Amino acid sequence: MRRPVPAAAIVWLLVAFVPTILAAEEEDHAAAVEVSVGAVIASNQGNDFDHRLTALRRQFDNLFSYSSYRLVKQQSQRVPWGGNAGFHVPGGPYVLVIPREYKDERIFMKVVVIENSKPIVDTLLALRHRGTFLVGGHRHPDGVLILTIGASPLPQ
C-alpha cells in the first residue's frame, strides 16, 4: 500500500518558492519611475567634452560630429506612472515627460517639447530600460541643443 505524500513536504516547498515568485511579480508593477532629463549644447567651437557626459560619450561619438559638448542642466525626478516631469532648458524650450506604463521591458512615455507656449514636438515612444532618447537639432544661442531623456522604473 502506498503512503500519501506528507503535507509538511508540500508546505515546505510552498514556503520556499512562493516568496520568490511574488517578488518577481512585484518588479513588473513598480509604483513610480525616475525620469532623467539633460540639456547639452553641442558646437564646433573648441574641443571640450563635459566630463559629466562621459556615460553618453559613445552615443555622441556614434551619432554626431560636433567637437564640443557641454551639459547646461540635468535633472532627475521621481514621478508616478501617468504623472509628469517638467524641465526648463535655460534659454530654450520647456520639456514635459509623462511616463505611462512599463510593459515588455520597455517604458512607454510621452515627450512634449514646448516653445513659446506651443508644442513643437509631441511624441509617444517606448524606451528600453536603461535606454536613452535624444532629441537634437534645436537651435540654441550657443550651438545646437541636444536633450537627453531616460527613465527607470523604481521598485515598490
Place this chain on the structure above:
Amino acid sequence: MKCRDVDSLLPLFFDGELDARRMRDVALHTARCVECESELRELETIQAHFQSGVEATLAEVDLDSLWPAVERRLSRQPPSLWQRLRAQWEGLAPLELPVALPAGALAAVAAFGAWLMFAQVEPSGAPELDRIAATDYANSLERLDTVFESVALVSDPNTQTMLLWIGDEALGVEP
C-alpha cells in the same frame, strides 16, 4: 553629404546596414533631396515586388500534407524523461518512499540553489545585448507630431539609444 555619396549608400541604408551616423546623414539627405528620395522609393517598390513574389511562391506550397507527416513522426517518438520517471515512481515499493521523498526535496533545493547562483553570475551593470537578442523589444517611436518639416529618426541598438533629429541645423554638423 552629396547625392553621389548617398546613391552608393542607399541599398545599405535600406537594409539597415549602415552605422548610426551614416544612417542619420542619409536619412537627413533623403528628407531634403527629391531625387534621392525617389531612388529610395524605387528601392522600396522593388522590395515590395520581391516580397509579393516570395509570398506567391509560398502560397503554392501544399501545407495540407505537412501536419499528417509531423503526426506520423511524433507517434514514433520514444517516451519522454517525465514519462519514464513517472513509470519508475509508480513501480516504487512503499518502503522506499521515506527515502525517495527527502531525496526529491533535496534535489529541489539543489536546483533552486543552482538557479540562484546562475542568476547572480550576470553583473548588474553589464550590457543587455543578450536579452535584447532574446526578447527583441527595441526602442520605438509610436507617434510623432512636430512643427518641423525636416525630421530624422536614428536608432543605435548598440547603445540602446534613439535619436530624433529636428529642424534645419543638421547641415551644420557635417565634419
